[in-house]
Amino acid sequence: MGVSAASILNHILYSRTHKPQTQPTSAKALTNTIFTHLKAGRLQKAVSILFAAPVLFPYSLYASLFQICVSNHAIVEARKVESHLVTFSPTPPVFLLNRAIETYGKCGCLVDARELFEEMPQRDGGSWNVMITSYTQGGYPEKALSLFSDMNRSGVYASEVTFASVLGSCGATLALCLSRQVHGLIVKYGFVGNVILESSLVDVYGKCQVIKDGQRMFDEIKNPTAVSWNVIVRRYLEMDDGTKAVFMFFKMFQTAVRPFNFTFSNALIACSSISALKEGKQIHGAAIKIGLEDDEVVSSPLMDMYIKCGKLENAHRVFEQLSSKDLISWTSIVSGYAISGKTREARELFDQMPERNVISWNAMLAGYARSLQWEEALDLVFLLRNATKDIDYVTIGLILNVCAGLLDVEMGKQVHGFIYRNGFLSNLVVGNALLDMYGKCGNLRSARVWFYLIISQWRDSVSWNALLTSYARHGLSEQAMTIFSEMQWETRPSKFTFGTLLAACANTFSLEHGKQIHGFMIRNGYEMDVVIRGALVDMYSKCRCLEYALVVFLESASRDVILWNSIIFGCSHNRKGRVILELFGLMEEEGVKADHVTFQGILLACIYEGLVELGTQYFYSMSNKYYVMPRLEHYECMIELYSRYGHINELEKFIKRMPFELTVPMLTKVFDACRKYECLRLGEWATKRLNELNPSMELKFQIMDRERK
Structure with a gap:
């Protein structure tokens, strides 16, 4: 029979370096010596003795050696064992x-495996199976499936193990x-009835996005194992159906099957995705x-679930109860506080970490960026x-976000140079x-050059949106519309694109461009x-086309408080x-709960219409009826309302009951009202307070007072 290239090489090496012994030691004695070395963990020495001996050993010894070579990932020794076998056995057992x-x-030498497979004069089902499995496990699913086709054409029947490997490759290639x-x-x-194959079918149908078929297959399994349940939960999770994943997890508890830790993990991730706090606590x-x-x-x-559900204290309790806190758990709790905006607590935990990796640094840096704490972020970058x-590339992206937040283009250019020098240039x-x-x-010049010359081959919709937003943010709506036209040749605009364009039209009062975008979306x-x-309502409103804004608003099937606030403003x-x-x-009739933005719009309406009493009622009903605490802007509206319409007594009572000191703009409005309606006592008080807050304005008020007299 033919032998592999590795076998030929080893045989030549054997012939040149080993001469027959004059008094060969018996195979039995050598076998005992080899087993002694194997028991002591000396694989290399054991194989060297076998390789040097010019006798055929018992086949069981070769089988044991192959098994130990797999455990030790010893490819050199495996080649020697195979070489010795084919040299001294004219017809080795299949x-x-x-x-x-x-x-x-299993040692990753698939070329050697395929060569030996092709050279075999006789193959059985096990030969095909082991080669297909090797391709599947080695990350070559296409070759596994191709070989499976050859196997069927050869008339060899597949075994359960073969089918399991083939289904794994089908899942990998969809x-x-x-x-x-x-x-x-x-x-x-x-x-049918083989739970391993049935679970594999559930898995492959889920991976191929036909989860209904996967569920039907799962329902046909008479006694699902822990693997079966884990597969169905995982596939629903990957299909973004967290509700069904959680449902299947709880259904598993009606059986006697004990879930894997990975099944718990998948169920908790599913709870995070749908903010299912109650179910997450039950899983806990x-x-x-x-x-x-x-x-x-x-x-x-588990910590991530509590964090995503807004229960940081629960997440911290889980963290504190861990007997051994590893790097992953430390990073999880730091990230939880950081993304929740509690950067001070996150930093305290970050500083206590016994060790950190790039993910830990990224989590803290992302927290600062998310909270727009650019100076703190910059200090962390230096640290x-x-x-x-x-x-990594995430770190670089966050550092660039810090440069953008600080509007520090010079530092951004330095980071650009670092990107060139360290091989991050091709990362999108x-x-x-x-x-x-x-x-x-x-x-914008550098942005445009970078966009058109550097990343033209691998840019995506995010790239287009970034360039378009840059022009829109600086009021260049004409250029933004031009970019939008070019974008359509390369990628489909997203909702984010239209939101940016409509905001640009609103800020530049470009009604015609706004109508074109609206029409494009409809068509x-x-x-x-x-x-x-909401973006359309804002655009039409700011472009003085309130009728269109109302039509867009009224056509909406569902209206949340943000959309209501958009039309109100x-x-x-x-x-x-x-x-x-x-x-x-x-x-109110629709049952939408008003927030502080809503009431700011209502108070502005009262100012426009001169409805002093109604505005007062709305202001005090905020906390009494709607449980919305008034903010600074609401107090400013009330001072404007009383001042504009000469309700000086109400104004005086109002400012005396305010829970904080008046700002300079507030005091200025009070002073102007007192001068207009000749209220000397309150005007003098306002002047005194203004002089205390801003002494440089004292001369201005003295001049204004003389003009009044």
């Missing part, structure tokens, strides 16, 4: 050659059609009963650069962050969700106070 192929496959054919063969060959309780609350696979997603060189995330930085810093079937409708922008009050009545 099962041993299968074992050699398996060894090569080969839905072939998966259905394999499903048919499994039924044809009578393997189940984990405690089973004894998994201290398992790191469970603890991190990062002094502490470690271990940074970094490229888009660099584009965004130049745009926010007002360096191309874009969903008019509540966010887009749109009417406010057009000084339609009566319309605002009517809209507020409709808002």
